Amino acid sequence: MTMLSVRREVGEFKKRYKWMALFVIFSMSALLVRLFELQIVEHARWAAEAQKNITKVLRLPATRGLIRDVKGHVVAENRPSYNVFVTPQLLGEEEVNQIAQLMGLSEAQKQAFVHTIESVPARRRSHLVQVFTDITRDQYASLETHKRELPGTDVVAVPIRSYPYKGLGAHTVGFLNEVSADDLKTLAGLGYGPGHFVGRAGVERAWESYLRGKDGEQRMVVDVRGQELDGSDRAPRSKPLRKEPVPGLDLRLTLDMDMMRSVERAFRGHPSGAAVVVDVHTGRVRALFSKPGYDLNEMSGGLSNERSQELGDNPFRPLIDKTTYESYFPGSTFKPISALAALQDGILSSGAHIDCPGYYELGHRRFRCSHVHGEVDMRKAIVQSCNVYFYHLAEQVGIDRLARYANEFGLGQKTGIGINTEASGFMPTRKWYERHHHNRYHLGFTLNAAIGQGNTRVTLIQLAMMYTAIASGGTLYVPQLVERVERPDGSIVEEFEPRVRRRIAVDPAFLTYVIDGLFGVVNDPKGTAYDARIEGGVPVAGKTGTAEVSKKKLEPNEDPRRAWYYRRSHAWFAGFAPADKPELAIVVLVEHGGQGGKYAAPIAIQILQEALGSPATDTAHRPVLVAKKP
């Protein structure tokens, strides 16, 4: 017992135990309160988060609707693209090396891959991140073979858009690409999310809501690695929820891709231009062609910066839809409007003669004509494109009447074709000149307007609808691109009837008279497009145009060769065929092509010939006049 120390007084400690006990009770109570807060008060919030933790929602993308042309050729379809997703959290160096080896990545590609993974923000590291898109079948096969060794690596087959016609009709058909962060602000409400694709141009964009369909989803129960739990796990499994995607609707266009090919062929040798072909009976657009274009497959796959730069820098502006977005001086193709305005309002009779000395003097200015035409009546003025005749006519008709008739035929107004951004063009009035030209209108403006120069601007689609109206006896249609909407099984959801915008109040007799003039343009030996006619081919009526562009002097550091090209006139041809029983109206523009009769008319006539492909008919085929000559 002596080994043990004596017991010491514990009085010093006595009064402290109470405080310690109180502190213990207080601390434990604080814990209980906290537990009450977490487990009772905030239970719903945490339960939801726990559920979210173990639920992975896989989007089942809807198959986008197909786009077909009028004959059923597929213009836009879907093919599978194999995309690789990884969960960055689960990738060590070893896995990265294995993936790189399986996919046969180059060192640079591997570095890019590593960089992609490393740049994933921490809060997303347990989520799937897309790292490769559209891998080859070989890469897909080797990844699938080693699937088990690579947890957190998924290959997902996603349908992507494919355009068999590549660049043909690019502007009209349009393309898709991935929604950007900015888009998501506006599109999120419509169910778009990161990685979704959306139509960006043309029909793909305008008809997005039809084509898109409705995504389905697959809910899976997963663990922290994002892997689906298989049956061997003891973990609770909620029933997997699957919502099937609803495929998008198919579209049947009015376009005829065979005709588009023919247009493309006809444009060979011309770097830049556009053409529109419209069905005269319905206003349905058979061809809408803008050159140069771009490969839609390339555009949809996400363009490289260099390619994008290249497209943007191309002087022939491949990104611009020249049929609807761009407007031009119509040049002489406008003359039928001037003629009809004069005839219909009884201002000038068709028989009136004017002497063309090759110019027209107004004050101190001389307005030039292409030739000295001598004695000219209205028909001859159209056939030979005599400006002087139309200057005289303009003087009497006045600018406001010209504008009214132009508007009546749909010029200077959007046609309502419904794709891309449509330019409205412009038809000046007296008021407009007074407001915009130092409050001074003068007659020169009117003279220019009558021959489609000055400030008049039209789009190709407007001009095509105007010539359709002339050919159809005064019916102005809304140009139609989509004929019907179909379900994937082929049943029809919606069919679109031709839409008439208005019946133009012009005497059919006057129309017939003008048409006769247009026939002469191609078929009279002195007609401006006579050289372009095809002997024995489809009888074509139409009007050439040579729209003058900028007359600016050469700028100091401008390349003279380029400048020469840009100062060349635009070549136009607008018309229809067959002249007696019109089927198709056509407008062809060769940008900076030169004279319309020489450069645009042959293209138009070749297209019409290939489209209507009529057997040889009487060369002197004349339109049937439906009314007596006025």
Add this chain to the structure above:
Amino acid sequence: MALRRGFQESFDWPLFVTTVAIAVVGVVNLYSATSAAGASLRDVYIQQIYWLTFGAGTAVLVAAIDYRHFERYGWVAYGFGVVLLILVFLLGREIRGSQRWIPLGPFSLQPSELMKLFFIVALGKHLHNDPRTEGRTLKDLIIPGLILALPLLLILAQPDLGTALLLVFVFATVMFLTHLKLRSLVTLVVTLAASAPLTWRYLLKDYQRERLTSFLDPEKDLLDTGWHAHQAKVAIGSGGFTGKGFLQGTQNQHKFLPDQHTDFPFPVWAEEQGFVGAVLLIFLYMVLVLWGLKIASEAKDRFGAVVAVGVSALIFWQAVINLGMVCGMLPVVGITLPLFSYGGSSVLTIMTGIGLLMNVSMRRFHF
């Protein structure tokens, strides 16, 4: 050295029952906590049973010998503990950036765990031999301070912030028993407050600072530093009133809880057993600690009182810090839940501590 009263009368049943209850619940919970982890952790709950059994043996041994013998060998034990702590640096392997274990064949020993008890014993010996009635001054804190400082610095060097912190808390609790003069107390508090920024700047490692800042702003980085704390809260909160059921906790079974068998066993329990189970467990800890204080208050000498308070404080602080941290009330530091977390050294330490409590309790009638 027989007990004055019979074994039956002096055996501390409440202490025994509470301890067994926590240990049993702990093993059951470990079974669930490791069930999803697969082969690597399959035997953890069996291991825990072994350790508990071994610990119980140690406790019986410790309880059987009059605690005043331990007082006699207080400095020896303390010295032994310090030597082990030094050996850690010579023999230990680095695991997850710190050296804490000495490999012993198939096991590894964590000297910092054992040091907790040696430290309490040494402190008890000092206070036992320094009886006084007048208030103490700062000068009187020098020796206790040195007793603390030596193991504290060695443990901080490992580094093991949790255990170091625990030593400081136990030290403060024990010293609270003594009567410190008000002036000395004020000086001490002011000095400590002033040195806090320096500690932050020079003593803490980057990852420790990061844990503290992420505690203050838990939403900042949910997947890195804040991840543990956040997923623990999700587990506890989603448990609700009655819990998801044994083996049914999704946070646990789907592996959203990291270190679910060591630092985070409570969220597993709270998720699967709900508020009811959580309250029960907290109640058990409270009973255990309060009972320890009762034993201290009835101890017949200063050494017994200090040891009882020290062990109670050890259990209390470990429990409160661990629970507070998994509930998101305190920053995440590596402190285990006594008897509930898996760990040989930890179980052995707590069981030995319980043995000491039993010892003091059974000898309260001695004079």
